[in-house]
Amino acid sequence: MRRLRVGLCYDLAEKHQPRPGEPPDKAAELDSRETVEGLSQALASLGHEPLPLGDGRELLQFLQAGGRVDLVFNLSEGLTGRSREAQVPALLEMLEVPYTGADPLTLALCLDKAMFKRVLQAEGLPTPVFRTVEGPSAVEALDVPLPAFVKPLAEGSGKGIQADCRVESPEALRRVVRRVGETYGWPVLVEEYLPGAELTVGILGNGAARVLGSMQIEFLPGSGEIYSYRTKQDYLDLVRYHVPPQLPAETVQAAQEIALATYRLTGCRDFGRVDLRLDARGRPSVLEINPLAGLNPVSSDLVILARRRGMEYRDLIGEIVQAALDRHGNNGS
Known part of the structure; x- marks a missing residue:
């Protein structure tokens, strides 16, 4: 693979901390410097030139000034509106700049939980x-x-x-x-409310997308049996992860099939994660999908799942980049 100049687009949590009167989890979706630095290091180790660009406005300024990249690795969650995750991909599509991950339609659809669930219902996929x-x-x-x-x-x-x-x-x-x-x-x-076990399914790729693996989230005392913002922040003390899940094989298989069908139905690309819970009869049901799954090199669910499956962070990032290049008709050669 030839050396690529890869722009990184992201919204830093430290720049958007809550003001008095705002909720303490205001910046929960946004990225840390640890994520940006970890991604940069992974790209460099793959032989690429990482170029941290910042948020959507900074990306626009870079492009307007004549800046050029071979690919944008998109982490940007956006800041306002229910279509905020679609803003950077829409800009990149307009300017014909290749990028990783889902397109504007998929990102807008999946962030609006009600719209997402209506699409699942229309196709007969289980959701609460x-x-x-x-x-x-x-x-x-x-x-x-x-x-x-x-x-x-x-x-x-x-x-x-x-x-x-x-x-x-x-x-x-x-x-x-x-x-x-x-x-x-x-x-x-x-x-x-579904009372059964919770699990997440990681998926990589496009036309021949594949399940990376499944991870069960076991809630420990103090978690409230809920995968809340607090639980995710204190995951070392409040949850235990099981890869593979400690569930019947047929249940895990069903969850993976439903997750992959959801990924394909919603048009996810390159990588993503589907969250499910079991109902009172032990049947998996989709809670939500994350087509812009977190990629913190230590604490993000998809990264933890990959690591438990024997895939190092560098290799995970490499697969995402290659999937994007293949999709854009550029194999990096």
């Missing part, structure tokens, strides 16, 4: 029954089967998820829906 609460005026009349789970409609990385998001009474339901809506914006998603 849900409804959206459009605003404060709809809270008092809210009537859903309990227990239920309350989430922000368009957030990731456990943002907005707390122990009280699993609700078991009408009073708690109304209280938590108001909190989530007032803090993270309306609409709010309310879905059926």
Whole structure:
């Protein structure tokens, strides 16, 4: 493979820390310097020239000034709007710059949990029954089967998820829906709570996409049995990861087949991760998909899963880059 100039696009969490009155997990989806440096080192070890560019605005300034790269490795989550993850890919497509990962349509669809779930339902893929609460005026009349789970409609990385998001009474339901809506914006998603094991499935590639592996998340005391922002931050103390999952082989196989079908249905590219839970009968159901899965070299789920499967970080990044090059009709030679 020839040496490529690879631009890195990302939103640094340290530049967007919460102000007084803002939620403490405001920057939960954004990347750390550790991630940018780890990715840069991996690309350099593969023989490429990494060029950290910064966020979408900085990327635009670079391109407007005549800057050129062979490929953009996109980590950018964006900052505002339910289509924020689509902003950088849309810019790159307009300017015909090759990039890693999903396109604008897939990223916008998958961030809006209700839209994503409607697509799954239309194709007969399992996902918890849900409804959206459009605003404060709809809270008092809210009537859903309990227990239920309350989430922000368009957030990731456990943002907005707390122990009280699993609700078991009408009073708690109304209280938590108001909190989530007032803090993270309306609409709010309310879905059926599934009591079974939680697992995530990593996927790599495109036309011949393959399952990298599955990882079960075992919740330890203090986690609240929820993969919340706090749990993800303190994962060494609050969860135990099992690769392969400590579940029946047929259950894992079913989860992987559903995950791969979800990846293909939504048009994910190069890499991604699908989160599932088992229902009361042990059947896997899709919670959400992350077509822009985190790539922190130490703590991101996809990276941990790859490492447990014997794939080093450098090789994971190499597969993502090669998949993007193949998709763009450039094998790097």
